[in-house]
Amino acid sequence: MRKGTAPERELVRMFWGAGFAASRTPASGSATKNPLPDVIAGNGKRYLSIEVKSSSKKRIYIKKDEIINLEEFSERFGAVPYIGVRFHGEKWAFLPLHKLEKTKEGNYRIDISFTRREGMDFDEFIGKSKQMKMSISNSTEHKNGNFYK
Numbered sequence: 001m002r003k004g005t006a007p008e009r010e011l012v013r014m015f016w017g018a019g020f021a022a023s024r025t026p027a028s029g030s031a032t033k034n035p036l037p038d039v040i041a042g043n044g045k046r047y048l049s050i051e052v053k054s055s056s057k058k059r060i061y062i063k064k065d066e067i068i069n070l071e072e073f074s075e076r077f078g079a080v081p082y083i084g085v086r087f088h089g090e091k092w093a094f095l096p097l098h099k100l101e102k103t104k105e106g107n108y109r110i111d112i113s114f115t116r117r118e119g120m121d122f123d124e125f126i127g128k129s130k131q132m133k134m135s136i137s138n139s140t141e142h143k144n145g146n147f148y149k
Helices: 006-017 064-077 112-118
Strands: 021-024 039-042 047-055 059-062 080-087 093-096 108-111
Touching: 006 021, 006 039, 006 047, 006 080, 047 059, 047 064, 059 064, 059 080, 064 080, 080 112, 093 112, 108 112
Parallel strands: 047 080
Antiparallel strands: 021 039, 039 047, 059 108, 080 093
């Protein structure tokens, strides 16, 4: 599923180029018992924690524990949790957790067509532009001033 750390590094560079501070958390996944996202980013106004997924296939599965850990870190840190997805040949797409589709087993599934339909592109994600999509026309303010879309 993941192609090493290249997608995380690419995303960090994109954030820095857009005026955000960003960092990979290399201990995410296995090197620590603490819940850590793959990437954290912020610009003094918005704080984001991102679980990064990339694939050459048309579907990605995410274990429920990964989502639980992302939520726990985000709550403690004051960040808004997202899944950053990049399918081979596609642009980055970002999904808030409430839009994820659950499997029968309680894990999560993201397919390429769902991402195209429901995901935000990078510029929309960082607030630089707004895509015209009916499904994300309203924003709800998070308690710390960040926004869920």
